[in-house]
Amino acid sequence: MSKSKAKKRREKLVREGKRNPSENRGVYALTDMRTRKTKTKKEVLSQVKHKSRLSYESIEDKSTFYFVLKENELMEI
Template sequence: MAKSAARKQREKLAREGKRNPDLNRSIFAFADMRQRTTKTRAEKLNQQKHKRSLSYQSDDGLFYLRAKLAAIV
């Protein structure tokens, strides 16, 4: 591909020892700022990773503890 006139001018300034305008760009110019509409598979797995899975088959929990304390007292 051919070089644009602006790119040629930037390279000329850099050769002459002047500041390259590329260095003035913000870090956000290179970041992908597009917002995703849906989560990726990895994001879904990480979201569920640290959540406790509720166990409805066991009786361990707050209600069991309260019933046990009420029977003792």
């Protein structure tokens, strides 16, 4: 794989005894600041628990519907 022009220039500056521009970069330029964390068993179970709580299946069993037959009469099913 070929070298880029910028890399060639940096290497030339180092060979000539000048400062390497890559040393001008801050300490945080090369670090990965994102935190990665695997969920614990408790967190996974909690997530599943809350998903099942919000499902509509449990609501349908307890719900009641009203249909309007005429203007003033309601029928409960």
